[in-house]
Amino acid sequence: xxxxxxxxxxxxxxxxxxxxxxxxxxxxxxxxxxxxxxxxxxxxxxxxxxxxxxxxxxxxxxxxxxxxxxxxxxxxxxxxxxxxxxxxxxxxxxxxxxxxxxxxxxxxxxxxxxxxxxxxxxxxxxxxxxxxxxxxxxxxxxxxxxxxxxxxxxxxxxxxxxxxxxxxxxxxxxxxxxxxxxxxxxxxxxxxxxxxxxxxxxxxxxxxxxxxxxxxxxxxxxxxxxxxxxxxxxxxxxxxxxxxxxxxxxxxxxxxxxxxxxxxxxxxxxxxxxxxxxxxxxxxxxxxxxxxxxxxxxxxxxxxxxxxxxxxx
Ligand SMILES: C[S@@+](CC[C@H](N)C(=O)[O-])C[C@H]1O[C@@H](n2cnc3c(N)ncnc32)[C@H](O)[C@@H]1O
Numbered sequence: 507x508x509x510x511x512x513x514x515x516x517x518x519x520x521x522x523x524x525x526x527x528x529x530x531x532x533x534x535x536x537x538x539x540x541x542x543x544x545x546x547x548x549x550x551x552x553x554x555x556x557x558x559x560x561x562x563x564x565x566x567x568x569x570x571x572x573x574x575x576x577x578x579x580x581x582x583x584x585x586x587x588x589x590x591x592x593x594x595x596x597x598x599x600x601x602x603x604x605x606x607x608x609x610x611x612x613x614x615x616x617x618x619x620x621x622x623x624x625x626x627x628x629x630x631x632x633x634x635x636x637x638x639x640x641x642x643x644x645x646x647x648x649x650x651x652x653x654x655x656x657x658x659x660x661x662x663x664x665x666x667x668x669x670x671x672x673x674x675x676x677x678x679x680x681x682x683x684x685x686x687x688x689x690x691x692x693x694x695x696x697x698x699x700x701x702x703x704x705x706x707x708x709x710x711x712x713x714x715x716x717x718x719x720x721x722x723x724x725x726x727x728x729x730x731x732x733x734x735x736x737x738x739x740x741x742x743x744x745x746x747x748x749x750x751x752x753x754x755x756x757x758x759x760x761x762x763x764x765x766x767x768x769x770x771x772x773x774x775x776x777x778x779x780x781x782x783x784x785x786x787x788x789x790x791x792x793x794x795x796x797x798x799x800x801x802x803x804x805x806x807x808x809x810x811x812x813x814x815x816x817x818x819x
Pocket of ligand 1: 654662688690712763
């Protein structure tokens with residue numbers, strides 16, 4: 507019996523099954539795999555659950571005897587739910603169970619969208635444009651689940667504008683080695699690389715669809731980039747040789763992820779290298795940045811605060 511668990515905290519379905527709360531006549535016997543889109547979730551599952559976990563932008567090929575999908579309006583966007591449901595439909599598992607957290611009406615709406623025309627395969631990719639002053643707009647592709655899907659993030663754009671402006675006015679020899687952590691589909695890194703001559707770009711994100719989108723955008727824009735799937739900055743790669751670090755971290759979980767970004771920035775930058783982060787509220791992020799860089803300068807742009815620090819020797 508081969509089972510695939512998909513969706514938000516899908517590994518909990520396995521634990522609940524093992525401990526009998528939801529289990530029906532041994533359905534979890536055999537080979538169980540839990541799919542995640544984010545490598546952080548994969549690592550968390552490996553620590554806390556006794557189930558095999560895979561992280562990939564698309565669902566692993568079967569054949570699957572059972573696919574169980576946990577979703578709901580509060581757990582993921584409707585578009586991501588539909589995209590994953592379509593992938594499950596294409597996998598053609600012997601059995602499918604939907605663990606829907608929400609109203610019956612919303613559940614039926616979601617299922618109807620697939621059932622109405624089961625052979626129609628929709629693309630959920632979106633193309634949209636972004637620009638910084640003095641450079642032609644660039645076109646980026648994004649996918650459901652990856653940040654930002656279908657639109658540019660104003661904080662990311664503010665960060666790109668400030669960094670591009672500062673690097674353009676700098677006199678230097680050779681390439682600027684730039685690390686874009688939490689790159690999403692690549693908004694900040696690609697805008698800076700288009701605006702500033704001779705940028706050597708490394709991008710990191712924990713979300714597999716962000717990495718997929720960044721790789722695709724690197725090819726379509728003709729901007730070479732090394733794109734790495736990682737949730738803790740890949741220690742050996744962050745070797746104190748970068749000139750510039752840019753990060754637009756998520757601010758949930760009490761700045762814990764911003765802390766991971768800044769710890770990586772400190773490790774990755776060479777002495778004299780510059781760290782730029784962005785947030786809506788400087789008062790929240792500044793104390794975190796000061797743990798790693800004693801001096802923090804704030805540049806306001808588009809209602810966002812870009813925090814700039816220089817790594818000491
Ligand atoms: C606010 S988005 C910024 C995306 C893009 N830089 C922009 O400005 O549009 C934050 C990104 O950080 C990524 N992320 C979250 N935790 C991470 C971690 N521990 N390591 C690497 N990336 C992470 C998310 O997947 C997301 O793509």
